[in-house]
Each structure stands twice: as structure tokens, then as C-alpha cells.
Amino acid sequence: MVTVAPVRRTPRRVQGSSTRRWVGWGFLAPFAVVFVFTLIAPIAYAVNLSLFQERLIGGTVFAGLDNYRFALRDPQFREALWRVVLFFLVQVPVMLAVSAFAALALDSARLRWSALYRISLFLPFAVPGVIAALMWGFVYGTDFGLVGNLNSTFGLSLPDLLSSRWVLAAMANISTWAFLGYNMLVMYSALRTVPRELYESAAIDGAGTFRVVRSIKLPAMRPAFVITLVFSVIGSFQLFNGPNILRTLSPNTIGTNFTPNMYAFNLSFAGQQYNYAAAIAIIMGVLTAVVAYVVQVAGIRNGGAR
Amino acid sequence: MTAPTSEPAVTAGERPRTPVAHRLRPRRNSFLQPRRSPLLSVLMTLVLIYCLVPLAWLLIAATKTQPEILSSFGLWFSGDFVLGDNVVQTLTYDGGVFVRWLVNTLVYVVVGAGGATLLATLAGYGLAHFDFPGKRVVFAVVLGAIAIPGTALAVPTFLMFSAIGLTNGPWAVILPSLVSPFGLYLIWTYATSAVPSELIEAARVDGAGEVRIFVTIVLRLLAPGFVTVLLFNVVETWNNYFLPLIMLSDPRWFPLTVGLNQWSTQANQPGGQPIYHLIVTGSVLTVVPIVLIFLVMQRYWQSGLTAGSVKA
Numbered sequence: 001m002v003t004v005a006p007v008r009r010t011p012r013r014v015q016g017s018s019t020r021r022w023v024g025w026g027f028l029a030p031f032a033v034v035f036v037f038t039l040i041a042p043i044a045y046a047v048n049l050s051l052f053q054e055r056l057i058g059g060t061v062f063a064g065l066d067n068y069r070f071a072l073r074d075p076q077f078r079e080a081l082w083r084v085v086l087f088f089l090v091q092v093p094v095m096l097a098v099s100a101f102a103a104l105a106l107d108s109a110r111l112r113w114s115a116l117y118r119i120s121l122f123l124p125f126a127v128p129g130v131i132a133a134l135m136w137g138f139v140y141g142t143d144f145g146l147v148g149n150l151n152s153t154f155g156l157s158l159p160d161l162l163s164s165r166w167v168l169a170a171m172a173n174i175s176t177w178a179f180l181g182y183n184m185l186v187m188y189s190a191l192r193t194v195p196r197e198l199y200e201s202a203a204i205d206g207a208g209t210f211r212v213v214r215s216i217k218l219p220a221m222r223p224a225f226v227i228t229l230v231f232s233v234i235g236s237f238q239l240f241n242g243p244n245i246l247r248t249l250s251p252n253t254i255g256t257n258f259t260p261n262m263y264a265f266n267l268s269f270a271g272q273q274y275n276y277a278a279a280i281a282i283i284m285g286v287l288t289a290v291v292a293y294v295v296q297v298a299g300i301r302n303g304g305a306r
Numbered sequence: 307m308t309a310p311t312s313e314p315a316v317t318a319g320e321r322p323r324t325p326v327a328h329r330l331r332p333r334r335n336s337f338l339q340p341r342r343s344p345l346l347s348v349l350m351t352l353v354l355i356y357c358l359v360p361l362a363w364l365l366i367a368a369t370k371t372q373p374e375i376l377s378s379f380g381l382w383f384s385g386d387f388v389l390g391d392n393v394v395q396t397l398t399y400d401g402g403v404f405v406r407w408l409v410n411t412l413v414y415v416v417v418g419a420g421g422a423t424l425l426a427t428l429a430g431y432g433l434a435h436f437d438f439p440g441k442r443v444v445f446a447v448v449l450g451a452i453a454i455p456g457t458a459l460a461v462p463t464f465l466m467f468s469a470i471g472l473t474n475g476p477w478a479v480i481l482p483s484l485v486s487p488f489g490l491y492l493i494w495t496y497a498t499s500a501v502p503s504e505l506i507e508a509a510r511v512d513g514a515g516e517v518r519i520f521v522t523i524v525l526r527l528l529a530p531g532f533v534t535v536l537l538f539n540v541v542e543t544w545n546n547y548f549l550p551l552i553m554l555s556d557p558r559w560f561p562l563t564v565g566l567n568q569w570s571t572q573a574n575q576p577g578g579q580p581i582y583h584l585i586v587t588g589s590v591l592t593v594v595p596i597v598l599i600f601l602v603m604q605r606y607w608q609s610g611l612t613a614g615s616v617k618a
Contacts, residue, residue, distance in 0.1 A: 023516055024436025028444065031429035031490065038463060038482045039451060045469070046462035098353065105350050110343040119601070120354050123361070126600040128545035130563040131589045134570055135360045138367070138586070144376040146363060153379065181357065189608070230453075238457040241547050248571045264461045265552060274465055281461040285454065292453055 043285075050279035060275075067279035076257040077280060083168065084259050088236035091172035096228060099180050103187035103224075104217060108209075118188070122181035129178065133245035136174045137162075141249075162250040171242045175235060183228040190224035191217060226299035230292045237288040240265070260284045361593075368392055368590045372583040392587040399584055406558060407565035408591075411544060413476065414561055418483035419539035426486050427532055430493025431524055435506060451487040457548050464552045478553035479561070483543050489535040496531030497524075534606045537599070544596050562592045 025032075053063035071077050102121060106114050124132065139146040140161040147158050161170040194216060202212050240261040247254040247262075256266040260280060268277035363380045369389040370378065378384030396404050432438075433445065463482050467473045472481075501524055509519045525532070547563040554560055557568065569585050572578045600607070 021438055024432045024438035024441065026516070027432025027436065027520070028429045028438075031425040031485070032444070034425060034481065034484045035448075035451070035487075038485050039454070039459065042459060042462040042466045045466040049465055102350065102353055105346050108340070108343070108346065110340050110346050111350060112342055112347065117350050117354055119604070121357050123597065123600070124357055126541060126597050127361070127593055128547065128563050128596070130545075130547045130567055131364075131593055132360075134566065134585060134589055135364050137570075138582075139360055139363055139380070146359075146380045149379050149381075177357065177360070180353075185608070234455040234457075238455050240457055244551075245567055245570065248567070248574045261457060261461075261548075265548075268461060268465065269552075277461055278465055281458065285458040285462075288455060288458060289453055 043282075046278040046282055049275050050282050052275050054273075054275060063275075067276050068283065070276070071279055071283055077260065077263060080257045080260045080263045084236050084239055087168060087172060087239065088233065091175055092229070092232040092236060094172075095176040095180055096183060096225070096232070098176070099183035099228065100187055100221065100225075102180070102184040103191060103221070104213060106184070106188050107191040107217070118185070120181075122185055124178050124180070125182040127178065129241035130245055132174055132178050133242045136170070136177070137246055137249045140170055162246065162253060164253040167246070167250065167253050171239070171246065174242050175239075179232075179235065183231075186228055187221050187224040190221050194220045222299065222302075226296055229295050229299070233292045233295060234288055237284060237291065364586060364589055364593070367586040368583075370583070372580065375582055375586065389587075392583050393591070396584045396587045396591065399581070403557065404562075404565065404584075404588055404591075407560050407562045410476070410559060411561040411563075414479050414483065414546070414550075415540055415543045418480045419536065419543040421480070421484045422486040422489060422539045422543075423532060423536040425484060426489035426535055427493050427525070427528060428520075430490050430531075431497045431501070431520065431528065433490070433494050434497035435501065435503060448487050448490055452491060454487075456482075456542075460548045460552050463549070467553065473553050474555050474559065476559055479546070479550045479559070482549055483539075483546065486535065486539055489539060492535050493528065493531050497528060500531065501527050530606070533603070537603050537606050540599065541596060562588070566592065 050067050051062060051064060052060050053066060054060050102117070105111055106118055111117060127135075137145075142148045142151065142158075142160045147161065150156055151158055159166055161167070198216060199212060202216060207215070238261055239259040243254050243258045243262055244265070247258070256270065257263040261284065264277045264280040264284070267273045267280065271277075359381070366381060366383060367375050369383060369387050369392070371385055371388050374385035433441065433448075459482070464473065467478055472478055505523060506519055509523060514522075545563065546561065547567075550559075550561050550564050551567070554564065557565065560568065566585060566588050569581055569588065573581050573585060
């Protein structure tokens with residue numbers, strides 16, 4: 001047995017040098033197959049779909065970029081797009097500022113029971129978006145919700161947060177609530193990578209708390225800011241769950257085109273306008289990717305200038 | 307800078323440093339273990355209250371009868387404590403449809419998230435330890451795919467699946483959740499450091515086949531990374547809403563998230579049957595398992611987040 005083994009192994013090895021090159025593909029294959037089927041193919045299909053139009057006369061005809069041109073002039077789409085841009089510009093800075101504050105507070109070691117804060121603030125991230133929206137929908141209610149309770153108990157007159165004036169703020173609040181702790185933890189993880197000796201030498205150099213935050217901690221949080229900002233771009237531009245669920249509570253203030261994703265969803269369901277829905281989905285996908293990419297590049301470039 | 311220069315032994319190395327550190331201890335302690343700040347505690351407690359109040363509202367509401375939910379103060383108990391009753395009603399309402407949704411969710415999580423983790427592990431190991439034709443292209447494509455949000459894919463995937471008649475069944479939900487580019491990325495980074503090439507080479511010399519090496523050696527070494535990716539995939543699949551909503555029209559295939567929204571729609575329709583106590587209790591039943599998983603597996607999501615924060 002001992003003498004046979006090397007003899008058998010030798011030809012296998014010679015053979016292996018050509019087949020071994022493909023062994024890696026063997027491990028990759030299952031992932032690759034599903035990846036192509038559920039990621040590449042749908043995108044290709046949607047792009048293809050978006051280039052056609054269904055016309056009353058002539059059926060489905062090739063339309064080139066007509067759907068895209070139409071979308072850019074479509075007031076319903078522009079309204080939805082403007083709304084998520086506004087959402088991004090207002091909600092994201094507030095959320096990231098609170099997250100950064102919480103991360104710095106956790107890292108400062110000045111909190112008692114910091115684990116309690118860390119876990120409690122992160123907890124909302126585990127709550128399904130649907131339930132977050134349902135729950136906040138109950139809380140917002142002026143009749144029997146918490147807002148209504150506060151109004152009747154303390155004689156306040158808090159506004160109806162689901163009225164057209166406040167509904168975007170109501171949604172911004174749900175997103176902030178859900179992702180604040182997640183962003184905090186990403187930033188906190190980045191802060192933990194700072195070698196403790198650095199703080200020691202800063203203290204020896206006589207740097208105060210705010211100086212340390214400004215010169216050591218905030219720069220250390222830069223990659224975390226970039227990644228949380230990228231996720232926030234995606235979250236804002238692809239906003240769907242919150243508005244779609246609150247719509248059942250407030251159908252008059254939240255239209256079918258409240259966000260671009262809702263518009264695409266309703267176009268393909270209620271309207272059966274698959275070609276146009278595909279064009280909207282593609283535009284939003286590309287736009288999200290471009291903005292996310294710009295954020296990343298800007299983050300890296302500013303980091304290098306430092 | 308004054309303290310170290312007064313003690314030249316500092317530069318000599320590790321050992322002589324100890325007395326210096328010792329001498330500086332009060333100062334060092336005050337920095338790395340500073341005194342508690344009441345102001346910071348107050349501010350953080352406000353944030354904590356903000357994060358927990360809606361959940362408290364939900365838990366308390368689940369213990370009330372429907373009239374009490376609609377009439378009493380939301381953040382305190384009122385009337386009879388009917389949590390058990392509410393749970394029974396939730397589970398039996400409409401022929402036990404909630405249980406059906408729960409089973410569906412479990413199937414989607416086990417097959418979808420479990421499968422996604424397995425595929426990502428196989429592929430991540432393949433990328434980390436093998437050279438093969440087209441590897442760089444694969445890598446670029448996967449990295450690019452991380453940036454594609456699942457919600458952006460939902461409509462295109464629905465359009466394609468409906469063209470080939472794959473909608474309105476469990477596979478419409480499971481197939482898209484089988485792909486986790488971020489999971490693949492995590493496993494790849496983990497596999498490059500946690501699986502030594504020498505070990506694999508040694509196993510090959512001993513005559514072990516690639517599959518056997520993977521099952522007996524690699525899988526064990528990758529276990530912590532595997533669990534992290536599994537955790538993230540489980541949470542994502544459990545909370546998935548847009549994709550099943552768009553894919554499924556038959557309530558028999560709904561997961562919990564879509565089912566609960568259907569109850570909410572039904573309750574808020576003009577003339578609809580008010581079942582707020584069921585929505586509230588159903589929400590609690592949906593949240594509790596995932597929160598428990600989170601709390602029990604804390605250290606795993608922490609490592610996933612660290613990888614995420616270093617990624618950019």
C-alpha cells in the first residue's frame with residue numbers, strides 16, 4: 001500500500017495541473033449560476049423591456065430611449081424623485097449626526113452601562129421594516145395613538161403626522177429610528193480600531209477631549225462615514241416599505257407615486273405598464289449606483305488629501 | 307512629551323517601559339478610564355428612550371383587548387391582561403393563516419438564507435484559495451453587485467419571473483434571496499486569513515480530494531465567518547418585504563411581513579373588520595424571534611459590522 005500510493009498519485013498530479021485550474025470554478029459554480037439567473041438576467045431583461053412600448057396600434061414596438069425621455073419629463077416621476085432627494089438631504093445628516101454622537105459617547109468610556117445603550121440603540125435594526133412602519137403608524141395616530149394620548153392627556157395639539165404637511169417627516173423619523181443604531185455600531189467599530197496608545201500619547205501631549213475627537217476620532221471614523229452614507233443613499237433613493245405601509249393609514253396624503261420605487265411598483269401592478277416600469281427601475285438603479293459611487297470616490301479622495 | 311523625555315529608558319523597548327507607565331498610571335487611567343459624565347448619560351438616555359418607546363408601546367398594546375388599545379393610554383397597561391388570549395386569537399384567526407405565514411417565513415429563512423450562506427461560503431473559499439481563468443472578472447462583478455440594492459432589483463426580477471411564469475410560488479421568493487454578494491465578500495476576506503494554504507496543500511499531499519478538504523477542514527475553520535453571514539442573511543430574509551409583496555398574490559405563500567400588512571390593509575379599509583389587537587400581537591410574535599437571535603449572537607454581528615466599516 002505504501003509503495004503503491006506515490007505511483008498512483010503521480011499521474012493524477014500531472015493531470016491535475018490542467019484540471020486544477022478549473023477547480024476554483026467548481027466552488028464558484030453554484031453561486032455563479034444563481035447570480036446570473038437572479039441578478040444579471042433580470043437587469044438585462046429589464047433593460048431590454050425598457051426599450052419597447054406597447055401601443056394601441058401595432059402592439060409592442062421598439063421605442064429606443066422613448067421611455068427614458070418620457071420619464072425625465074413625467075411630472076409624477078419628477079415629483080417622486082424630488083421627494084426622495086429632499087428626504088436624503090434632510091434625514092441623512094440628522095441621522096448620521098446622532099449616530100456619530102452616540103458612537104463617540106460609547107467610545108468615550110464615560111458612560112455607565114454602555115452595553116445597555118449599545119444593544120438598545122441597535123435593537124430597532126432587528127425590527128422588520130414593515131413592523132417598524134405599522135408600529136409608528138399606531139404611535140402617530142391622533143385618535144387612539146400615542147400622539148392622540150398626549151394631546152388629550154396634556155391638552156397639547158400635536159399635529160397629525162400623517163397629514164400631507166408632516167408625512168415626509170414622519171417617514172424620516174421611522175428611517176432614523178431603524179438605522180440610527182446600525183450606523184452607530186459601524187462608526188463605533190471604526191473607533192475601536194484606533195490603537196489605545198494613540199490616546200495615551202495624545203493625553204501626554206496635553207490634548208483635550210475635543211481635540212482628540214477632532215484630530216484622532218473623526219478621521220478614524222471616515223471610512224465608517226463613507227459606508228453609512230452609501231447605505232443611506234441606497235435607503236433614501238430606494239425608499240419603499242415605510243410609505244407603502246403608511247399608505248394604508250393615509251391613502252389620501254401618500255400617493256401611488258410617493259417615491260420612485262412606489263411609482264414603479266404601482267405602474268407594473270395597477271397599470272400593467274411593464275415597459276415604463278422597467279425604465280423607471282433602471283433609471284433609479286443607475287442613479288443610486290452613481291450617487292453611491294460619487295460618495296465613495298469623494299470619501300477616498302478627501303481622505304488622501306489629509 | 308515632557309514625561310517620556312525625562313525617562314530615557316522609554317526608547318529601550320517593552321520592559322523598561324513598565325515603570326514609566328506605572329508612574330503615569332493616575333494620568334493614563336484618567337484618560338482611558340475617565341470619570342463618568344452625567345450630561346452624556348442624560349443625552350444617551352434620551353436616545354435610548356426614543357429607540358425603545360415604540361417597542362414598549364407595541365409590547366404593552368399586545369396585552370390589551372381591542373377596545374382598550376383604542377381607548378387607553380398607550381404606554382401603560384389597562385383593563386384585563388389578555389396577552390395569552392391575543393396570542394391564541396392571532397394564531398387561530400382566519401383558519402390559522404398566521405401559522406401558515408410563520409411556516410412560510412421559516413422555510414424562506416432556512417432554504418433562502420441557509421442556501422445563500424452555503425453558496426457564499428463555497429464561492430468565497432473558491433475565490434480565496436484557487437487561481438482560475440476569469441477570476442478577476444468574477445471579483446469585479448461581485449464587488450460591483452454589492453452596491454446594487456435588493457429593492458432596485460425587485461421590479462426587474464418580478465418582470466422577468468412573470469414572463470417565465472415563476473411568480474406566485476415559494477421559489478419566486480427563495481431564488482433571489484439565494485444570492486448574497488456581501489456574504490461572499492465577507493467569507494472571502496475571512497477565508498484568506500483563517501484558512502492557511504499550507505494546511506490545504508498538506509491535505510492534498512495526503513491524497514484528500516477537494517470536496518473532502520472543504521467539508522472536513524475548511525468548513526470548520528470558516529465556522530465563525532459562516533455564522534456571521536448566516537445571521538445577516540437570516541435577518542434580511544426574515545424582514546424581507548418588497549420582494550415577496552411584488553412576487554406573491556396568493557396569501558397562502560405570504561411571509562409574516564406581507565401577511566401582517568394585509569391584515570393592516572383589511573383593518574383600515576372602510577367597513578373592514580377591525581383586528582388591531584391581532585396586528586399588534588402578530589407584530590410582537592414576528593419581532594421576538596429575530597430580536598432573540600440578535601441578542602444571543604451579538605458577537606457575530608459585531609464582526610460583520612467591523613468588516614463593513616473597514617470595507618470602504
